[in-house]
Amino acid sequence: MNKILLFNPKSANAKYRIPNSIMNIAASVEGRYDWVIVDGNCEADPVQKIMGYVDTGEYKYLGFSVMPGPQLKQAIAAASAVKHKYPHVKMIWGGYFPSNQPESVLYSHLVDFIINGPGDNAFPNLIDALENNKPYEFIKNLIYQGTDGRIVKTVKEDLIDQDSLPPLPYDKLNTMYPIPRFLGKTYLGEKTLAYHSSIGCPFTCSFCAVVPIYEARWKGKSAQNIYKDVKYIKDKWGATAIEFHDNNFFVSEKRAVEFAKLIEPENMTWWGMARIDTMSKFKDSSLEAIRRGGCKIIFFGAESGNDSILEQMDKGGTQTGKQILEFAGRLKKFDIIPEYSFVLGTPAPTPEKVMAQIDFEIDFIKKVKAINPKTEIIIYTYSPVPTEGSEMYKQVLESGFKFPQTLEDWISPAWENFDLRKNPLTPWLTAEMIDKIRDFEVVLNGVFPTETDIRLNSLKRAAIKAISTFRYKINFHKYPYEIKLLQRMWKYRQPEIQGF
Template sequence: MAAHNKILLFNPRSAKITFRVPNSILNIAASVEGKYDWMVVDGNREDDPMGKISSYLSTGSFKYIGFTVMPGPQLRQAVAFSKKIKELYPKTIMIWGGYFPSQQYNAVLKSGYVDFVVNGPGDHCFPQLIDALENNTPYELIKNIIYRSGDDIIKTRKEDLIEQDTLPPLPYDKLHTMYSMENYLGKTYLGKKTFAYHSSIGCPFTCSFCSVVPIYEARWKAKSAQHIYNDLKYIKDKWGADAIEFHDNNFFVSEKRVVEFAKLIKPEKMTWWGMARIDTMNKFSDETLSLIREAGCKIIFFGAESGNDELLKRMDKGGTQSGAQIAAFAARMKQFDIIPEYSFVLGMPAPTPEQVEKQIDDDIAFIKKIKRINPTTEIVLYTYSPVPTEGSSLFKEVQNNGFRFPQTLEDWVSPHWENFDMRKNPLTPWLTPAMIDKIRNFETVLNGRYPTVTDIRLTSLRKNAIKALATLRYKINIYQYPYEIKLLQRIWKYRQPEIQGF
């Protein structure tokens, strides 16, 4: 191996307390393993990540640095560090991958400090790009990359999704030499040592509000049930994992695969969580739902989005999802003792302010209906934040309503746009401050009346205290100024799973 072509892979900080294995970075590491030397810097595990990066780059042996960048907190650190790296080590070739640069590549490449964007999976294109740069050969025909040529942005063709079982194993053991794997196995609602895992990429649906769609274009590829089991069994036996978070965009696409996996994992006595679609899982047999619960499935995240069938159609949910189905499925889940975690997206655009507000009110009423049907249903609220789904009628609609994305990375990392990325501050012109307050205040009262079961630090005594304050408000629909609930939630550091995980 050459002495001056090493690769540094950086995972910017995304969590304050609970850390997860940086799977996306490990995929890239696996793609170059045995060909190029590589090291990982995990911003979640370093007190001074920039100092750690500098300790590598100052040796002169690291020619390339790759960042994985999600919107929100990761972006803030990625921007600040990328600028600093280019100032101190201008010859370093910087490559960004992840959801944010794949969607906002113009702002990323025009920043002047990012040289290439990996547009989607990098398992093939990343090593091909390094090879081309090392050998001074053309890279224009490499799929899944975006780069700048003069004043032009060049976006190459997308690659077909790779068969996941053919990919090399993730280098957990080498990561363990840099960061103890035990510290990646956090205590959560699921277990004492919870392991984050990806068993598939993409999603076969085209929801027009989803950031996955522009990257994967309604495609999905998955590891086999046996492959998943082998990986998880290894982590369990070597480091003691007892629970799994499947961070797939859609773990439950194939009932056959789910059944095979459940039968394999059942004897291991591990608990697990994953994401699904309601209309897909509603087709699963009762036998399958019983099996996955017996095999350790404790909670499943579903994109309910709205109880309004017309809104679901505008969101291009695909499939057959409807308000009636969402309600019926919540009732069905009760008999299997699986907690349905329903997310709702409030604040969709409409022709008039009155219609926007009515949509919000109708969905608040529908959410309360769901809680009456199945009180164990976890509710996760988002305020609609546009994503650049090219060609979607919904994105055209929000543009016509005056919405625009920032044009520079500096604007993207301003505090209000960071909150936008977390789907908590929409910055959308059709939502008035009063409407946003209504959504947030209802969320506060809802979380007070029904504290999430996933906050393991919230004792029964504290839950009962918050419930006592919120119950009357919830029953009589008084959501304004819930300061007393907010105060207790702040004092007791109430955890919202959509922001902080389990």
């Protein structure tokens, strides 16, 4: 009667990936407790599936992995259904959303405990404590509501040596959901595997939800163990490509190069995330080895070409606008596509200053494209993240911005779009500013359709480019209805929302 149900809420409409976060938790209790996984991406009615398990009376613990946005809606629906029928079932949430919004989560009375960061030790230790009626106050990485009603946060655990962790239970997952179902067709390849090779990031960007969780710490698996896992899935289930979902895959030049050399004979293509100021220090020989090893595209948080805004964001490191431009040109030589994300609409003292910042970024993005036209540009509108203590967080609060207070408020239609950084509710942005950002994005994507949209053939690319180029050249981005129509007709894929 002490089985564990692990739930991965739906995160995308048509993109299935191995639920790595939940799989890590499953690995942590493997051999100690019986467990099952319910994947919301693979179920027509995941709540019904969950209730089918819980109705047996055998499942005493439910663990949910919850990111902001789409996952939250399904997580709340499932938690509500279970708690109203079986209040004694222990509900445990992990992931960025509950760790960053513990009050909303715990005061909903749907969730009993939050795993605040990695749960490899915290989750099994908590289950052991609850099973044996032992104290849990000294278990690290926990957040819960104390007897006096206040939120209690236990101390953070040092990051675990990733090579010491048990292997992910791929074979057991395969009995519930066939692994090939998670190997989707993408720009990278016919059967793309999602994999986590590290946790955390050694930087403190004030707009990033990772910072409060990992506190500028990073730990990665060895290149040999990454290769062993990837090759196992390639040989057993036919994976042809890899998406590394690490927050920062390229922290270590040595590790990245070693992995590239190990994977090169396997003829797999891959993608990962990096920082420009980190990779700009890589030797040419390292970049050559990484490309030979199959790396096709790398995501970089460029954020802004304005050095003062980079400082405002507490970007850390040594990144500058000049470096962003130079590195785009450098990667061109190695045939690696840089995927640059920019955050427009950061707070400023006056509306005129905000608009001037937006105009600057639009001009800067055009400079990037002039240097390396293959650079993928992803545009976000700034969405405040509750990184308490940062200068930007103070500016956000002083502007009158407020975060939702209840769990239900977080899944309102406006906030769901807000979490995708598409529909900001910030006091310093006007409708005119939002229109300027969105219209430029439409024209930019018309002139330079993303290479990662595998459904957009050469004829469609040529057509949309032809009707967009004149607007782009004369800086006339307003009312791009004809481009929007084509994008809607052809279901143009936006990587910032849909991935590859």
